[in-house]
Amino acid sequence: MKRILLACSSGMSTSLLVSKMEEVAKNKGIEAKIWAVAQDQAQKEMDKADVLLIGPQMRFLKKKFEALAKEKGIPLDVIDPVAYGRIDGEAVLNKALELIGK
Template structure:
């Protein structure tokens, strides 16, 4: 099972998006664990992640997270997908990062 982690400023603004991603994964029959955490907890929470997605409000920290966790793919969620809470599009982004799409 793949582990997808979303990071944001406090770990709360992404909780709705996490639910949308889980719903999309269930519809597709894709088994994954999706969680959201504050970016301050990245090193504690993400060391076993398969993909790390950053909320738009913390995208400026992308290079820092890539340096802290160099073995894990890290990308920012585009504003449009995030604003629309498009779980399907964000799941597709994560799957591409993992190398499954």
């Protein structure tokens, strides 16, 4: 079971992306728990995740989250703005899996 956490400013804008990612994972036979939270909840939720992807609008917080992610031993990256804008669940899921190391 892959546990993929997405964080964005309010946690709302990524909800559609989560749905698309879950659909792709199901179609590929990948067991995954994918959820989104607001930036202020990300630190608490990181303990439950294998990877953290942050929304492009939070790029400026990457260094802050990197220190926490490193401490917890989970990979982190910023979601590609094009994939985010297109709500490309497959591209974002693939990036998460790549970071986890499949």
